[in-house]
Amino acid sequence: MKQVLKMSNSEPKLITAPHVVKEELMAAGTWVKLEKTTYVDPAGNTRTWETVKRTTRQTTTEVDGVGIIALLKRTLHKDCVVMVKQFRPPLGCYTLEFPAGLIDEGETAEAAALRELKEETGYKGEIAGVTPVTCLDPGLSNCTTQIVLININGDEVENIHPTQQLGEGEFVEVVLLPLDEFQMKVDDLLKKEKILVDAKVYIFAMGMVQAFFKPRELPVLKQ
């Protein structure tokens, strides 16, 4: 990688654009692999990093999966966010998450989100928006996701008694949480049960409180 000559206040300084030199396989399973990543840091030093990758990522894409923020709108009900609760083996406990899943070969993020929402929750929705590709745990892995926003018309016949389409070994409980009390309801669940909440969910909850109750306040923490 090209080295760049940068002028500081006093002396010129040699800096290097950080970059990956090589990736060596350390271990591989069916779903994930571990690699040793050799890279050059911003000071020009060569270092290594232990990197986890999914084996399932398609060659034509830079995104592994989708997360789904699905808003259920029904007459005479508060708008609810459709959440899922499931036992997650890596954590050894139940989690509260947005519905999510891996993108199949040739599938768009939007199509994957509509499919996963139907499978995991039974709801049929309409796309309302999609984020850029976002990273999930960059100090550990190259895993990426796109968050897809979906509106569900809960008054439609097919959404009145939604039926999940779960695969073998999938056990997903659907949890509906009112949007205007989202953080409070999440906190109630955490107090009541031994459950971990996904970071994306809790950040969303904090954002909703900000938007609903203090839209003109800066989000600073008081001592």
Ligand SMILES: Nc1nc(=O)[nH]c2c1ncn2[C@H]1C[C@H](O)[C@@H](COP(=O)(O)OP(=O)(O)O)O1
């Ligand atoms: N890391 C994984 N280990 C496994 O043993 N199995 C895994 C891993 N990641 C995914 N899967 C399996 C489990 C499901 O049968 C399929 C599809 O999962 P998907 O619903 O797309 O995604 P999640 O909601 O994140 O489980 O993959």
